Every structure is written in structure tokens, then in C-alpha cells.
Amino acid sequence: MRWIILISLYVIIEIYAYQAIKTITKNQIIQIGYLVLSLAIIGYVIFIFANYDRSVGPTKYTLRASGFLFATLVPKLILVLFMFGEDIVRVCVAGYNYLSNTFFQGKAPQYMPDRRTFVSQLALGVAAIPFAGLLHGIFWGKYNYKVITHVLDFDDLPDAFDGYRILQISDIHSGSFDEKGKIEYAIDLINQQEMDLLLFTGDIVNTVAEEMDDWIDVFKKIKTPKHGKFSVLGNHDYGEYVTWETQEAKDANFEAIKEVHQKIDFRLLLNESVFVEKDNERIAVIGVENWGHNFKKAGDLTKASEQVEKEDFKILLSHDPSHWEYEVKRHEDHYHLTLSGHTHGFQFGIEIPGFVKWSPVKYVYKQWAGMYTEMGRYLNVNRGFGFHAFPGRVGIWPEITVIELRKKNPTA
Incomplete structure (x- = not known):
């Protein structure tokens, strides 16, 4: 049950992060490349920790897997905050549109506004800060005596x-x-x-x-x-x-x-x-x-x-x-x-x-x-x-x- 909950939460995070990528670019190569990279990282992390040997304890492989996980997960959590916040606004606007019936112009009404490119760009920009910080910490900061x-x-x-x-x-x-x-x-x-x-x-x-x-x-x-x-x-x-x-x-x-x-x-x-x-x-x-x-x-x-x-x-x-x-x-x-x-x-x-x-x-x-x-x-x-x-x-x-x-x- 614990693994089901964790995987479900990760899937939700990944869906929101992918929505940000999809909003700012229509290039399918970039979109597919993002998905492949994300799947490769999470697959590697799951493989390492699923094979964790308690008779050996932490190893350089588990440290590396933790590094990959934190360096990618933390920025995606930032994306989720922005994208989920935007969804709250979109739902409120959709409710208003439905109640006021302002979009009925002889064709099917669009109650839910589209995602705004600006919000996705801002979210990615903010998420890049902890991503860069984590990479800096992994490759340099740990020996910055x-x-x-x-x-x-x-x-x-x-x-x-x-x-x-x-x-x-x-x-x-x-x-x-x-x-x-x-x-x-x-x-x-x-x-x-x-x-x-x-x-x-x-x-x-x-x-x-x-x-x-x-x-x-x-x-x-x-x-x-x-x-x-x-x-x-x-x-x-x-x-x-x-x-x-x-x-x-x-x-x-x-x-x-x-x-x-x-x-x-x-x-x-x-x-x-x-x-x-x-x-x-x-x-x-x-x-x-x-x-x-x-x-x-x-x-x-x-x-x-x-x-x-x-x-x-x-x-x-x-x-x-x-x-x-x-x-x-x-x-x-x-x-x-x-x-x-x-x-x-x-x-x-x-x-x-x-x-x-x-x-x-x-x-x-x-x-x-x-x-x-x-x-x-x-x-x-x-x-x-x-x-x-x-x-x-x-x-x-x-x-x-x-x-x-x-x-x-x-x-x-």
C-alpha cells in the first residue's frame, strides 16, 4: 500500500510537470524526450531501491539514486505548486463562465480556460533555481569546506x-x-x-x-x-x-x-x-x-x-x-x-x-x-x-x- 501511494503521488506530479512542458512547446521531440528521460530516472531509482540489500546498507549506488531523485523531484514539486494553483483559478473561472453563460455564441461553450504559457514559463523558471542548486550541491557543494x-x-x-x-x-x-x-x-x-x-x-x-x-x-x-x-x-x-x-x-x-x-x-x-x-x-x-x-x-x-x-x-x-x-x-x-x-x-x-x-x-x-x-x-x-x-x-x-x-x- 505504501508503494502504491508513493507511485500514485509521483504519477500526479509527473502529469503536472508534463503539462508545463507541453504548454510551452509543441515540439514532440522535446515532449517525448522529457518523458523518456523522466521514465529512465524513476526506473533507475525504483530498481536501485527495490534491490536494496539491508545486509550491505547504503552504497554509492543508493547515494547516486537519491541524487537523481532529489534533483528531479524537487523542481517538479515547484511546477506542481504553480500548475495546481493555476488549476484552482481555471476551475473558478469555469464556474463563473457556466453560471454567467457568457460563452454561448452559437457553438459549444468552452467553460475551462486553456493553460497560460506565461504561467508554465514562470513555473519552469522558478523550478530551474532549485534544480541548479541541487546539481551544484552534488558536483561541488559537498566538498565546499x-x-x-x-x-x-x-x-x-x-x-x-x-x-x-x-x-x-x-x-x-x-x-x-x-x-x-x-x-x-x-x-x-x-x-x-x-x-x-x-x-x-x-x-x-x-x-x-x-x-x-x-x-x-x-x-x-x-x-x-x-x-x-x-x-x-x-x-x-x-x-x-x-x-x-x-x-x-x-x-x-x-x-x-x-x-x-x-x-x-x-x-x-x-x-x-x-x-x-x-x-x-x-x-x-x-x-x-x-x-x-x-x-x-x-x-x-x-x-x-x-x-x-x-x-x-x-x-x-x-x-x-x-x-x-x-x-x-x-x-x-x-x-x-x-x-x-x-x-x-x-x-x-x-x-x-x-x-x-x-x-x-x-x-x-x-x-x-x-x-x-x-x-x-x-x-x-x-x-x-x-x-x-x-x-x-x-x-x-x-x-x-x-x-x-x-x-x-x-x-x-
Whole structure:
């Protein structure tokens, strides 16, 4: 029944889109070419997803099919809005014509007005904007890395850490990569930043540890700053989204994913903490396993903080920002800065600094991209290094975050 509903909706969308093409051109070659192309794309998408293997999980083929689907479906939805709106007007005019009987001139009356070429042309023009944006996102935007810098002031930051620089990356999703040169460029960009500490906040793969096999040497090139590289797990790192033949196979994959962190010189924090020391002062770096309001809750903040004193300055790594919203920000132990990822900013949205910041994901996550502060505590939601599900990014670019800690001057 679900497939019947989806296919029926697609047929309706396709009928409206074809009406727009048919209205602006009478050239049958163009009309037939449009139909053949549309049928080929939807046929390919149906074939790929009908043969989806849950024991394998997402592949480059499913990513490509998603790209084709989104790049063609979104513009057609724009066409439907225009064409359906015009149909409402046409029906109203037809009703008026029928009631007023104004078209009876000795021949059969035409109650329903013809479609207007102008409306179809306008609809196609508007639809071309998201179409171009999606193509740009697929072929260029997904590797359009941005370095975003934040400077945060704290009253209780240890003096020795004034000016301390932390670099954060998140959501690598190595199984989605298709251009080695672009990833190497991003690694070089990371290495160009001045940093004292590097932190990774989860989702190193889409599903299986083998996805990192071709990328180990690339990510090993990330330089190790003076105080090291630390990481945590994300929801995709548990192998929850595929069907395993045995529990033993799933457990083996999980162990292999944890080993990947070691292979690229990151220390994986599994509900535990470490102290970074400088000039006889320290800050705590606390890493929890994934804790999501709507996802796996393996994170144990109490266990992770066992060795941490209440007065310690705390940096928490927690993949899902909903953890901050539901458990961390009101915690009696003051967690000064939480670093998360997970949302990817939906890989689609509009961001003009100082003017607009919007993505559909804002209706799911209260904190979904960038820096947030409440109750004297900070949360940074990294927009992600990689991509997943849709093979592109539109308006929400892959992010490398640099955070500089400052000691607030109470007399300033």
C-alpha cells in the first residue's frame, strides 16, 4: 500500500510537470524526450531501491539514486505548486463562465480556460533555481569546506588556557566519499589551522568498518596537536541500520570501527574522560557514547565524568545535540562547552551570516548548526565533514570548526 501511494503521488506530479512542458512547446521531440528521460530516472531509482540489500546498507549506488531523485523531484514539486494553483483559478473561472453563460455564441461553450504559457514559463523558471542548486550541491557543494571560527569567553577558564584553540570535525561518513583529492584538500585545510587539541564527534562511517579501508592513510595525515586527538562514537558507528547474519558479525564490526579510530591516531573516549594539562592547570575532556533523544542511548554522562571534579573546566563530546537539550545544559555539574554534530544541517538550507539561517532540520532539532548558549553553557553543532543519504550539500557547507577559549576579564 505504501508503494502504491508513493507511485500514485509521483504519477500526479509527473502529469503536472508534463503539462508545463507541453504548454510551452509543441515540439514532440522535446515532449517525448522529457518523458523518456523522466521514465529512465524513476526506473533507475525504483530498481536501485527495490534491490536494496539491508545486509550491505547504503552504497554509492543508493547515494547516486537519491541524487537523481532529489534533483528531479524537487523542481517538479515547484511546477506542481504553480500548475495546481493555476488549476484552482481555471476551475473558478469555469464556474463563473457556466453560471454567467457568457460563452454561448452559437457553438459549444468552452467553460475551462486553456493553460497560460506565461504561467508554465514562470513555473519552469522558478523550478530551474532549485534544480541548479541541487546539481551544484552534488558536483561541488559537498566538498565546499568552510573553516568557521568561534571565540568564547569564560569567567572560570584556567589562566593557562587563555587563547587555547580547539579544532572540531564531525560526521566523516567515509562510505559516501567519491573524490580522494577533495578529501586530501580538506585534510590540508585542517592542518593549516593553529590548534592545541583536535576533537572528532562521531559517525566515522555510514555502516561498516571497511568503508574506512581506502581512507586510513588519508586521515592519518591529520597532524597531532600538542595535546592530542580525541573522538567519540555517533549513531551510525553501531551498525544499527543494516541486517546482520549474526550478533557476532555485528559485534565484530563494532570492534573494527573502534579500531579505526586508533588506526588514524585518535583516542576513542567510551564514556570516559581525560585531562589536558598546561602550566600545572587542567581542563577535562569528557567523551560519551551516542545519546540521542530519538536514537541510541548508549551514552552515560555519570560514568564518563567519574574522575572529573565539579569545579573542573569541562569540554563534553556528545554526537547528538539533543543530549545537550535534554540532559546536559541543566545538569548540576556545569559542562562549559559541549561539541556535537549529527544533524549535518540537513545538508540543505539557507545561511547568510547576520541575516538568515534556515533549514528544514530546525523543525526537528532545536539546536542544529553553529554555536548556541544557554544558562552560561555553550553548545557547538558542527555541520559535518562528510555527507549521507543525499550526495550533496546545498547552502549548508561541510565544516571545520576552530574554537578559541578566552579568560574573561572581570574588570573589562
